[in-house]
Amino acid sequence: MTTDTASERRAQPQRYDPLAIEPKWRARWEADDLYRTPDDDPRPKWYALTMLPYTSGDLHIGHWFAMAPSDAAARYKRMTGYNVLFPMGFDAFGLPAENAAIKNKTHPAEWTAKNVEHMRGQLKLMGAMFDWSREVVTADPEFYKWTQWWFLQLLKHGLAYKKKAAVWWCPKDQTVLANEQVVDGKCERCETVVAKRELEQWFFRITNYADELLDTSKMQWPDQVNLMQRNWIGRSTGAHLTFGLDIPGVAEDEITVFTTRPDTVFGVSFFVLAPEHPLVAQITTAEQREAVRAYVDAAGKTSEIDRMSTEREKTGVFTGAYVTNKFNGQKVQVWIADYVLATYGTGAVMGVPGHDQRDFDFAKKFGLPIVPVFQHPDWDGGELTAALPHGGVMINSGPLDGTPDEVAVETAIKYAEEKGYGKGAVTYRLRDWLISRQRMWGAPIPIIYCDDHGAVPVPESDLPVELPADAEFRPTGESPLTYHEGFLNTKCPTCGKPAKRETDTLDTFMCSSWYQMRYIDPHNGERPFSRELAQKWLPVDQYTGGAEHAVMHLLYTRFFTKAARDMGIIEYDEPMVRLFNQGQILGPDGQRMSKSRGNVVAPDSQVERWGTDTFRAYLMFLGPWEQGGPYDASGITGIYRWLSRAWNAATADVPTASQPDVPATRELRRWTHKTIKRVTEDIEGFRFNTLIAALMEFTNELIRIRESGATVDADAWREAVESLALMLAPPCPHIAEELWEQLGKPYSVHTQTWPTYSADLARDDEVEIAVQVNGKVRDRLKLPLDAPEDTAREQGMASTAVTQHIEGKEVVRVIYVPNRLLNIIVKG
Template structure:
């Protein structure tokens, strides 16, 4: 492989120079328009891997392009440094999680510097440092003060591996998103954020340019459905509370032949009759033993138990039996449903199994409603068996029935969401302590803001016990109540680390502010993020939580506008050369530091961008590196070994070189705008080859040559920052190439003098003609008729039809 340029020599040199000059620092006061570019900050796991490069190097190229377009670009970097891996590593090796984390941060910072990315290191934040988590705690208090943080008992997801509860978003297919352990259900008192208060607004994406797939996933996760709540009286001894159900089909209420409660529904014990007590108790405990995976399996046959109690349909007074069944979830709606077997598949299956009544309440052209139904059908023509509503068309049924219920006071239209409030308590050590104090007299009392941060104590035994390790530190836990000074206890749970990352993009605007999370001026100057890039796996976690935080911050008057990230781009996943995820056990890991050592940072960056479309990801191709190295070598050669130059403008060769240059500028600009880095590089390769051909052809026009060289260095600069800085200097230009103006193209110079027109006969290519640019259809047609090849194919016939696409194609139809 080629070895013409010595990247070791200048990559280190320029890295140090840029650092010494603080070249990429984004000043707050700058007349240029701002551009806030952000790539998701990493967890400091200890080693920067190829995935980090794949996410960050193209993001850097895009940021550099904006800078050359004349923007004051802020491209910050930091570390998402709280979280379980530190704690687990610490347990395994007996070291302090803080030590482990901050040592990793140092190591990864220096690895990141190798990349040559234009990060503004002055703005670095580390979420685990007290001057950051002070403000994470501050956010908690603000949310608490606004009623957006509350403590409640609820069925929580307990991960036995991580020994902590998790948010719903962190449970994937009934397993822990991190450890893959099967999650258990536990009733615990925990802290929540009221993200559901923003459910409706979180469904709107009008102000953002985000990938469809992420928007769809958030929309599905929020799960809006319109329906009604209907209240049924309970006909059971000693129970005067009614049961409210949520239904999307109030119009089928006359077909409700039974009611089903979730086994965990609070009324189950009270309504169950003595005869049914044992069966119900057995079923409830059997349900409790099931994992979420077992319970949610759609394959499983439905089961349930009769409680012995009856509910009364408020519309017609019908007494319907109340069952419990695990296909009804306590976490959705009201945890109770009216079952309409005729018009709901699930209810139908249940009714059939247990011999319950089925009453159709809509006529249907293909169903004989006087016979037992063989299947449920969702919609029909008109209401039947529905008392005063008989004959109502399907389209009007929902509104009429709902209105009736509202008038009589036993129901109301509502919107229900699948989204649950965000559970943020964690029973682990390495996180920001929740700044609350529990007083026997005053309950949960916020820590006064002036006492922040609540520092995480050091030298703690943090083996997981299912309780926060902080509970064991008496001198930390026992504090006076902020209200009356009497003995009280600190909250010992820590916060979900997703909280740290929900507002980090705001802190970058003003990262060292000791008084506030950020100043209003800084927020006005920098927020929101103009371009965010990162992995799509955060669709319903980080990206949803951040939007919630932003909207809450907006309502507190801290930021302006409705969204934290205006444009979002999700890169794909870079795989090992064998097409699998890189992992030590597979032995397919490509280590960035090795690649940098062998080929240089520029070559590694370019190779990652060249393997394919960024959003697609895919296997890393180690042998393909040769092509990138050859290209950078050719670039080096043409700049450092120019031909003999002559001042002779307007030669054909000069015009042709200029044409290629201007075409390249046009194409490459379009590519970088679309993040199409692979095609961008292929075009730059072509340009380099064209320059090389011009060089070998002999003496070259000075102006055309200089323009070509200068342009190609500038266009390559975002991709390969080191070699371009070196070449820019060698070419006698002024430091730094990264603050030069992005070249613009001249359409006249990019235009071809001659065009090749493909001539088709009946849609098949039969000849190619070279014509002057702008040739008319008549000229093209005449030229085609003059061609002997075309003459043969026409065989003397006159074309029935002629299609001419100027500059492209002439199709003769005979």
């Protein structure tokens, strides 16, 4: 834009020219620091947050889809009297940076920094009210120093521990693979068949908080997210029961199972261990050793998703060993089968084919006995074709025979406890959070291994443990930290003797579990954030982001918050009070946008062609925000036309008079107030699509009034166009600012107060109702608002269109819904 063309435009009748006005206002806002959020503002605070983008390299349409409506909502809050914090940053650690490093022979830091630079520029095109002075980059040592600090706090408070856990291992590349790097059971790089391998890894005790995480009463989140988290946590009540083991040379004399059906224990006809169960190797007999080993190997190559499938035919191998069911003294065979997971319960199940479908399928396949232990009312005593559901009374259960289903579980637990065979227990599907990653591009776990002192935490004063700048990536994907001598070798903080650093890094979900806290005090060098600022800003009032994060990220950040509260770092219970999950935007072909599919629509190209405001509004207009869907650029012209019309309506001269047309003025006021009402309610409810539609209708009405030639009251017209500019401010910040200026109002539209409506002015005087006969619309009536039933009935019955259908028939009932319809029910 040059000043020449700008002044020419000014002199001529002005057309909507977004490419001229948008950069102008963005530069002005930045120069004025319009979006700097002060910490000492007396207005009530509002912390609005949208999930930070991963530094993939290019800002995606999906980012705009997530952030532009979020920005509109934040702007609206600001206009309703809040001091709004709306920060932005970058999630910068992760696997793609390492892949790029291997491919381009660069350091991931270089790739990441370049992407941050580029994406920040792209984000600025959005014209959002981000306070850039608070930007955080999670791969920056200034930030990850504190991610490491969090690890140390959790360790100090007994919430971090080490244990063995399985990872995908590529035997050729000698490296750990992520789930997504395993394609059809093979390494994506070299196509070698991969298998699980056990490594010592760090965990956080999220299961300590399982019950509290089930409590969603202190937040207002969508039901489906709460439900998904509830199912993910998967609290099951039942019992731990012990089975006797008597095998020469094996130290253990029992194995414990978890079961939700201790009442079926007399129906146990076999016993199954997960192939990974630690006792498998010890109890297997010599004859079965080869078969068991082969099965364990095969199970190590199968993904958990496949193993959990109830459709897959059951497989398993007899170990040759037996356990004793203490309840009836019976000895049953011990099998291993991959439908039993080592990560759930105790990794062992009692096989009750009469009452569990998976056990039933297993017993059928391997010819194991099926003994029902409930006389279910629907069961005739014949051979079963499926496991029996709950119901009936206990049979074949010795001392417990005759116990009804309703009290069977508690009775069985009581009996087990009395006899010392087991006790009531609760188990969760949720597992402790594995945070070790055998990767370079993450925050190093601040631990030093000393021969004398074991795993010693790095002293807080030595943080950050920085990643080496000269890391060299091998094409295998092996972490360079494992062979970087300078990084590896250090001294034990306790004794000063030579020691080795932990080479694993922290899961990137750790960064995103606390980043919202860092925004409130991003430059603090002493602490992750100050207590005073935490008091002022936290928790987040409104969080928005993709539904794909409904469980993991959102559960992890809730855990962090609760742990931080218990460690005395913060004083609230939930990280985000309100949550809204927007849907995912897809390519025009309905597939996920990706370079390999060639269906990527770049937001920059849309902005260059139509301007930021048009693109923002189009994304909002596409449909319900929570749904997402394919992006089809062809409809965007409609938004551009609308903004042009809005521009024309707001800038045009309209016939006004001191003796205005009263009905036309009334109509204009009604439209203005009705629209404010609709738009206010829509933005409060994140219904951006209908918000835009309401503004379109309002714009069309303004143009209709102008072209009708009616002379309207000058104040009413001014109120209408000023309201239009104010309501455009959240979705379309640039055109709103320009129109506001052209209307002669003081800078800036974004610091104005949101318009309010009068319910009286918004109300319709007259409504049209449907008149139905037996539910079919036969006529329509114009009635005064809230007309009494008598009026409606009288006029409805008088209509010839109606009498045609009720003539000669008996009116049995009349239903009147004021302002909606009159339904006449006739018979005969």
